[in-house]
Amino acid sequence: MNTPSRRVAGLALLLMLACVLPFVVSNYRVFQCTLVLVYAIALLGLNMLTGYNGQISLGHGAFYAIGAYVAAILMDRFGVPYWLTLPVAGAVCAVAGFLFGLPALRFEGLYLSLATFALGVALPQILKYKGIEHWTGGAQGIVIVKPEPPAGVPLTQDQWLYFVALATAVLMFALGWNLLRGRIGRAMVAIRDQPIAAQAMGVDTSMIKAMTFGVSAMYTGVAGALGAIAIQFVAPDSFTIFLSISLVVGIVVGGLASISGALYGAIFIQFIPNVADEISKAAPWAIYGVFLIGFMYVMPTGVAGFIRIAVARWRRRRS
């Protein structure tokens, strides 16, 4: 088999495994896997911005929160069906990201990351603001109803939600793959590596950067909406700055500028805190830190990079 068809076969196998998974593990594990898919979508969004385009955002938790609140408010106040909230949340976040991106993109590197950090720390407090309290529920947050599977589908709520998340993730990954390998993807990478050369080649740098910001925010917003539906609750305390930092940790551990890295990163941020908590109650974050340093030391290019190198080495040995 040549490489592309082998890759297609690999993806098909992975998808098949993902479809079988909810029938062999408990509902609680299915719920955790749903969260992994949610994080994977958010990480793919952030990876477009940071990994491919070279802009560091320390405030993507804000877009995740906006997506979550859009879904919760639409379901709770307006009775919108849950599946319809996903595209709306994505659209709202795309606009928010694009608008935030336009002025913020005048900043470079560390300055941009501080501007986004400001957004990340500010948003939880803005959500408590009295003027919008009748929508956001203030500090109390909003409790939302978990979607039932459609009539006649013999699945539990958790299994159904898992498949909704899986379908969304597959769609978002396919779109992302399409975008990144095409003209725009190349322009994004060019801006990251050689901004002046890219501009000389006729790439509209600021437009591409703002657009990347918008697309990235859209992905994160869709993830936020899915996450809110899975958790059935949103509150300002759910979206502290730590969420934004976790997302950055996820893309770096998973592998910068890698599509599959988003999935590995999602597994890391979902499960490693639980493992750390099981090892030590006194200092779970110290254990987490040890894991993080260990990962960085053993896999300096992230899990995706590590696998790529391992596969290449194995091929070389065979030939």
Add this chain to the structure above:
Amino acid sequence: MRHPITRRSVLAAAAALVAGRAVAQAKKYGPGASDTEIKLGQTMPYSGPASAYGTIGKLHTAYFKRVNDSGGINGRKINLISLDDGYSPPKAVEQVRKLVEQDEVLALFQTLGTPSNSAIHKYINAKKVPHLFLATGATKWADPKNFPWTLGFNLSYQAEGQIYAKYLLKNKPAAKIAILYQNDDYGKDVLKGVKDGLGTAGAKLIVAEASYEVTDATVDSQILTLQGSGADTFINITTPKFGAQAVRKAWDTGWKPLHIINNVSASVGSVLVPAGLDKSVGLLTLQYYKDPNDPQWKDDPSMLEWRAFMGRYYRDGDPKDAANLYAYLTVQTMVHVLKACGNDLTRENLMKQATNIRNLKLPLLLPGMSLNTTPDDYFLVKQGQLARFTGVQWQGFGDVLSTGG
């Protein structure tokens, strides 16, 4: 047959087991309970912004170790699975699902924080798992009609407000009351309690109300407005930073009202010292358990017992931290309810026992106080005692007051 004896003895043992079952028919078990073990679960903020409260979960674990060392409860060991939620609601949902669906605990005990408990409220009631003695003061935890499986511990904010109102009606019936409150769920909860306590007849006693936002810099202008209303009684419903500002400003402007400060801001260290101890003399507040820093309880037997426990089982814990005393009270309440269950350790019976606590007098509660619940009344703590600040410490006075009478 190579091992006839073994087989015979196994059969005999099985027969004995069947017979034993028949004798002890009263034994009934729900998920998480067995002849040897009772499994409980909780989430605690061991990390994150509220990690100071993590000490509560650590004390529970230490206390159950002591219970287990001395034989357990009715011969069963307590296994408390205490997980970190980092004070994050999504994490709390995930951890509670693990406790319920994977570890299959009999009940949740003292899950901490209003946001985390709000996130699991619906789920846990749909699953019909006892959700006992929540470590938060919000009033919504006592809603037996809609959420029969959830029962809080703390004296609720509304109850506190009601007690202040009752005190004023009795001791200062002609009071002209001014109220300052924080404009959020907590502030409105206390305020509602005050208004409910005053009733329709007493409502006219309130001559002024002012609120502030958590984001405000100061409450100076609110204090001036309240003072200008001519009120002679001031109910101060604030969190520590604003509590200190209000105490200081009320003194500096020469307003000398009867000043009631809510329990949230009754800390000597973080409120009264910054406000000025001399300016705090005569403040009133409400307490319901003994204060480990209060010299009057220094040689109190219950305090000595608690200190001995801290020294033997929980050396890492700070004996000055009132949270450790609070945790001791809550875990004693849980043990009381588990003992009351006897051999019927089903979720239904646990809930039945938890909602039928009669006159439980724990030694660390203030003298004369007791814990009570009924199936229609989920407010566990309904009493408190007023305390007056002497310039050095809070000094309890008068009778134990309750929301009921």
